[in-house]
Amino acid sequence: MNYPQLKDHWTPYILTMGDNYKRLNLDLDLGKAPVQLRVEDEENAEFCSILNRGNQLAFGGPKDMGMPLWVMLDCAILPSAMAGFMLPREYVPTELLQDLGVDDDYDGYVPISEYCACPTLEPGTFSGFSLHSHITGHGLATRTKAFALAVLGAKRQIGVTQFDNPAIRVHVRFGAMEIKIHRPIIHTHSEDSFVYQLDVPEIGELMKIARGEVEFGPVEIPKGQRWSFLHDDELAHGRLREHLANGGRAWLIPPGWRATERGFKIYMVLGE
Ligand SMILES: CC(C)(COP(=O)(O)OP(=O)(O)OC[C@H]1O[C@@H](n2cnc3c(N)ncnc32)[C@H](O)[C@@H]1OP(=O)(O)O)[C@@H](O)C(=O)NCCC(=O)NCCS
Numbered sequence: 001m002n003y004p005q006l007k008d009h010w011t012p013y014i015l016t017m018g019d020n021y022k023r024l025n026l027d028l029d030l031g032k033a034p035v036q037l038r039v040e041d042e043e044n045a046e047f048c049s050i051l052n053r054g055n056q057l058a059f060g061g062p063k064d065m066g067m068p069l070w071v072m073l074d075c076a077i078l079p080s081a082m083a084g085f086m087l088p089r090e091y092v093p094t095e096l097l098q099d100l101g102v103d104d105d106y107d108g109y110v111p112i113s114e115y116c117a118c119p120t121l122e123p124g125t126f127s128g129f130s131l132h133s134h135i136t137g138h139g140l141a142t143r144t145k146a147f148a149l150a151v152l153g154a155k156r157q158i159g160v161t162q163f164d165n166p167a168i169r170v171h172v173r174f175g176a177m178e179i180k181i182h183r184p185i186i187h188t189h190s191e192d193s194f195v196y197q198l199d200v201p202e203i204g205e206l207m208k209i210a211r212g213e214v215e216f217g218p219v220e221i222p223k224g225q226r227w228s229f230l231h232d233d234e235l236a237h238g239r240l241r242e243h244l245a246n247g248g249r250a251w252l253i254p255p256g257w258r259a260t261e262r263g264f265k266i267y268m269v270l271g272e
Contacts, residue, residue, distance in 0.1 A: 058132035124155035172256030224271025
């Protein structure tokens with residue numbers, strides 16, 4: 001959806017359990033103070049439902065990668081915090097209100113983006129497992145991810161995405177994405193997926209991205225051979241797999257992913 005004029009009304013939110021707020025970075029200069037939503041509060045129930053419907057819409061519903069409500073509570077809200085942007089109802093395009101199933105009598109904020117990342121066994125490392133935006137092509141997902149990583153105090157991030165997913169363009173803005181697992185043996189879309197890890201920019205740089213002042217963090221390009229391939233080129237996947245199996249390392253680097261006439265192009269560095 002293409003509604004650039006709404007940018008001034010994007011309002012940041014953080015959704016978590018009340019006790020978690022004291023563990024989050026809340027002193028962030030974002031232009032607007034993030035609205036704190038406690039999952040304990042009955043008044044936030046409809047917001048949470050709309051947020052989950054938005055996630056379902058973005059990820060192909062419950063039969064694909066839409067997040068079940070219990071996962072949203074158990075894995076995103078309780079051990080961590082969901083963060084993103086929302087709009088006052090009066091600024092939400094009618095079409096989006098319909099897509100999100102917003103009731104006529106709901107007059108609260110409507111979430112338009114979200115990022116979830118939960119803490120891992122390595123302190124400072126977060127596993128990012130959901131990013132969506134309903135107003136695409138205006139930096140909303142990029143700003144959302146930056147804001148959420150800043151709130152969580154993340155130093156490093158691990159995640160899974162697909163070679164055909166335009167979100168690679170968003171993730172690669174935060175750092176060179178090292179491929180840790182090529183085509184993980186278990187995933188809803190195992191054949192298309194890869195597990196990546198990146199070093200998160202420091203907080204000042206993250207906040208510049210979160211405010212929309214810059215699009216990229218200071219991405220350091222690893223040493224090695226530059227290479228690009230189409231996402232469905234099996235020979236290329238074979239080469240990548242062999243390189244990794246032989247102890248080599250591989251990173252996606254900016255621009256990371258581009259739609260071309262022949263398919264989606266992936267930009268990498270192969271190194272040691
Ligand atoms: C992928 C997604 C998060 C991007 O959201 P967004 O708000 O458009 O992201 P941004 O505006 O920050 O986009 C960053 C870049 O990606 C580009 N981009 C985003 N969606 C694109 C698409 N469908 N096709 C081509 N480019 C796209 C933007 O144009 C921008 O690049 P540019 O500035 O060089 O033009 C959003 O489309 C979405 O919610 N998708 C469904 C859920 C999903 O797959 N999430 C990713 C899980 S890993």
